[in-house]
Amino acid sequence: TKPNIDQTAMLVKTYACQRRTPLKHHNSFLTEALEILSQNAEYNDNEGRSVAFRRAASVLKALPHRVKNMEDLRSLPCLGDHSQRVIKEILEDGSSREVESTRQSDQFQAMKALTGIFGVGVRTADRWFREGLRSPDDLVRTGQQLNRAQQAGVQYYDDLQKPVTKAEADVISDIVEKAVRAVLPGAEIRLMGGFRRGKDVGHDVDFLITHPEEGKEEGLMPKITNWLEEQGLLLYEKTTRNSYLEKMDGPARAPNNMDRFERCFSIFKLQTGSETERAVRVDLVVSPYSQFAFATLGWTGSKLFERELRRWAGQEKHMSLSSHALYDSKQNLYLRAKTEEEIFAFLDLEFIPPSERNA
Numbered sequence: 502t503k504p505n506i507d508q509t510a511m512l513v514k515t516y517a518c519q520r521r522t523p524l525k526h527h528n529s530f531l532t533e534a535l536e537i538l539s540q541n542a543e544y545n546d547n548e549g550r551s552v553a554f555r556r557a558a559s560v561l562k563a564l565p566h567r568v569k570n571m572e573d574l575r576s577l578p579c580l581g582d583h584s585q586r587v588i589k590e591i592l593e594d595g596s597s598r599e600v601e602s603t604r605q606s607d608q609f610q611a612m613k614a615l616t617g618i619f620g621v622g623v624r625t626a627d628r629w630f631r632e633g634l635r636s637p638d639d640l641v642r643t644g645q646q647l648n649r650a651q652q653a654g655v656q657y658y659d660d661l662q663k664p665v666t667k668a669e670a671d672v673i674s675d676i677v678e679k680a681v682r683a684v685l686p687g688a689e690i691r692l693m694g695g696f697r698r699g700k701d702v703g704h705d706v707d708f709l710i711t712h713p714e715e716g717k718e719e720g721l722m723p724k725i726t727n728w729l730e731e732q733g734l735l736l737y738e739k740t741t742r743n744s745y746l747e748k749m750d751g752p753a754r755a756p757n758n759m760d761r762f763e764r765c766f767s768i769f770k771l772q773t774g775s776e777t778e779r780a781v782r783v784d785l786v787v788s789p790y791s792q793f794a795f796a797t798l799g800w801t802g803s804k805l806f807e808r809e810l811r812r813w814a815g816q817e818k819h820m821s822l823s824s825h826a827l828y829d830s831k832q833n834l835y836l837r838a839k840t841e842e843e844i845f846a847f848l849d850l851e852f853i854p855p856s857e858r859n860a
């Protein structure tokens with residue numbers, strides 16, 4: 502027999518990494534509202550609140566039905582009082598006053614516009630907001646000091662605001678493959694991030710690169726960017742060297758989603774017609790072969806899914822997970838893995854395929 506709604510709710514697990522979260526779900530009218538409040542909390546430097554709203558939204562994304570009344574929410578995890586109040590108002594009145602006034606607020610709109618600039622984080626955007634600046638144009642008009650990334654961010658603002666389509670991501674994939682093959686035959690390239698999870702648009706295109714012979718991948722990034730540069734395909738790039746050392750970055754280090762791979766944050770020039778082109782954000786990451794499974798898991802996302810995986814590992818399994826390794830604090834050893842499936846198994850989690858990690 503078909504489980505009723507309450508039984509379905511009881512099956513919803515607490516951690517997002519224990520659940521299947523498809524890309525398309527039944528409760529966007531609620532999750533979009535909760536995510537506005539999450540984003541606003543982030544703009545106000547309130548991480549706890551931001552994550553709480555995001556977790557609440559994520560639970561609703563995993564439901565196999567549309568929420569119709571508050572009864573449907575009984576026995577669901579992660580729904581705090583505030584989230585429930587917002588949901589109740591939307592179910593009863595069609596919208597939430599708090600969400601709508603946040604959406605319309607000067608601060609929210611300015612922070613969205615300013616943090617939407619490549620190279621600008623919440624801190625910087627908040628400082629500018631308090632100085633009365635509201636948009637990229639305001640930065641130019643008032644002659645703000647910008648670093649190289651921010652200059653590119655302002656210069657290509659309009660292009661970078663436009664979603665990248667899967668078709669564009671495929672063209673970029675071909676270019677990246679050509680570049681990597683030219684400088685290191687035998688290298689493996691994987692499309693990561695939202696596109697690996699099945700999204701049909703993204704804010705950028707993410708790639709992970711490795712080579713089966715460990716060591717061959719060292720210093721690969723400058724070779725790739727030189728090749729791209731020579732072809733006139735790069736509008737901006739900033740490469741950071743690999744700085745991971747197991748001894749120092751392992752168990753002792755606080756879990757953090759920033760990893761230490763050789764990486765490049767870039768802006769590609771993409772030909773879109775015979776006389777038209779656009780700027781596209783591209784992230785390139787190089788991983789040693791022995792860390793490839795961890796890097797793959799770490800760069801697939803979603804951001805909340807990653808966060809929940811690390812929280813699960815630490816709180817439930819006394820392990821420390823990063824994009825480099827999995828460390829077992831009880832046995833005092835690193836758990837080696839060649840595939841994502843093995844990592845889920847070490848963590849005692851059912852394997853969740855990328856298309857269902859849209860938490």
Ligand code: 8DG
Pocket residue numbers: 693694695696700702703704705706707758759760799800801802803804807824
């Ligand atoms: P989008 O681009 O379509 O908007 O979505 P996305 O692909 O999911 O987001 P993203 O911002 O491009 O991030 C892709 C994944 O990469 C995400 O799960 C988080 C991960 N990621 C970063 N930066 C870092 C980092 O410094 N270290 C690690 N391990 N992962 C990172 O974005």
Ligand code: MN
Pocket residue numbers: 693694695696703704705706707
């Ligand atoms: Mn992405």
Ligand code: MN
Pocket residue numbers: 694705706707784
């Ligand atoms: Mn990215």
